Amino acid sequence: MKHVESYYAATANDHAPWPTLQESIQCDVCIIGAGFTGLSAALYLTEAGYDVVVLEAARVGFGASGRNGGQVVNSYSRDVDVIEQRYGKESARMLGSMMFEGADIIRDRIDRYAIACDYRPGNIFAALNPRQMNHLRRQQRLWEKYGNQELELLDERGIRREIATDRYVGGLLDRRGGHLHPLNLALGEAEAIRRHGGRIYERSAATALTYGAPNRVKTAHGEVSATFVIFAGNAYLPSQLEPRLARNSMACGSQILTSEPLSRDQALALLPNNHAVEDCNYLLDYFRLTADNRLLYGGGVVYGARDPGDIEALIRPKLLRTFPQLRDLAFSYRWSGNFLLTLSRLPQFGRLEHNVYFMQGDSGHGVTCTHLAGKLICEALRGDAERFDAFAKLPHLPFPGGRRFKVPLTAMGAAWYALRDRLGV
Incomplete structure (x- = not known):
């Protein structure tokens, strides 16, 4: 199975292949x-001396990790003030102390x-409106409080x-965030x-x-015996x-367009300081420039992870609302990818058995939170589970409606929040 046809797959770094498992093996x-x-888990664990085997159904970075918008966004899909309201001050203190760590881990990996x-x-x-601007003022104060x-x-x-x-009408620039080529990060x-x-x-x-x-x-052709499974x-x-x-949890889809290359002057006319952008809507748009001066633009959510028939028809109107001057822009790549959503919009970490762990459900903030997750599972396996257990x-x-109705009910709820975004209330 190949990577989906995307800008990332077309510009992936050369790398040696990995084999298919054809035997019975053992590992830690x-x-x-x-x-x-x-x-992230495998790298932390191998650095610590564990014998690690990673099984991938398709290719390294095949899923969301190799298809996302490439934005390094701090915190979680629910900020620490919501965590405190729902789960108390201690949970907020613990998760707040880690809310910028994922991005730091990524930068360390890139450098090291x-x-x-x-x-x-x-x-x-x-x-997009004064209500969202007031939210960003509160977010700035909150994030500064946590460092x-x-x-x-x-x-x-x-x-x-x-x-x-x-x-x-305004915004909040986070210089501890950033953007990158996610598939090349995964391959590296x-x-x-x-x-x-x-x-x-x-x-x-x-x-x-x-x-x-x-x-x-x-x-299909082998077996792994392991002390721990993740x-x-x-x-x-x-x-x-x-x-x-x-x-x-529920799988959801997001879609991305990537333009033909722009001249450097055209690209920097759109985003002069080459920062990534996401808006503050419930169903948000996100965009950035690539290294070869293409505009990468994504947005929306398809609940239940269905691939839309015409990605350009879905995303192009969103792009033109932001950049009406790009009505003649041509696109080279169009693709979908799935992420895992939780009802709380917070990640799910835990144990299924005493030696079987899981980490999932980053709800749209996966680039940073996944890297933090790898560090926490390594800490837990080495005997210090305090930070892992703060999430666990x-x-x-469960989503309301059970297996049959959770997708339409969630879509109805999202439509209500989208209406509020449009009305600015």
Whole structure:
């Protein structure tokens, strides 16, 4: 199975192939999924001396990790003030202390392993109305309280210096965020795992598991015996492999267009300081420039992870609302990818057995949170589970409506919030 036809796949760095599992092997830790969650966990664990095997059904970075908007966005899909309201001050303190760590981990990985993934600093949260601008003022105060002093509030003139559009009334620039080529980051991390002796097997989907001591993970042509198993498949993990993980989550799709290359002057006329942007709507738009001066633009959510028939027809009107001057812009790439949503919009970490772990459901903030997850699982396996358990203790409820009705009911709820966004209330 190849990577989806995307800008990222077309510009991926050269790398040596990984084999398909064809035998029975043993290891300390077997990780199911070679996206950012699995790769981050594998790299931390191999650095710590564990014998690690990663099983990937398709290719390294095949899912959301190799298809996303490439934005390095701090915090979680629900900010720490919401966490405090719902779960108390201690949960807020613990999760707040980690809310900027994922991006720091990414920058450390890029520097330590010389990963060529076009990293650029800075991302902007753009407000479309005064209500959203007031939210960004509160967010700035909150993030500064938790240690991020690299924030700049942008008024209407400031946001227009950053983005060539009249659509926004202001914004918040986070210089501790950024943007990059996500598939090349994943490939670079996989090479680092190989360097530390970790084993990655592509086209080696886990087909059955027997829990015990050891756990046994079967593939079509092989088997892994492992002391620990980590589920890291997120939206691409088959529900029948471990039904318990599908009960409180839902796969959702997002779509991206990437333009033909612009001249450097044309590109910097749109985004003069080359920051990534996402707006503050419930169903948000996000965009940035690539290293070769293309405009990459994504947005919307398809609940239930259906691929729309015409991605350009879905995304192009969103792009033109932001940049009406680009009505003649041509596009080279169009693709969809799935992410895993939770009802709380917070990630789900936990244990299925005493030696079987899972990490999933980053709800749109996966680039940073997955890298944090890898560090926390390594800490837990080494005997310090305090930070992992701060996430594992969060309660998670199923989506209303059960398997049959959770998609339409969630879409109805999202439509209500989208209406509020349009009305600015």
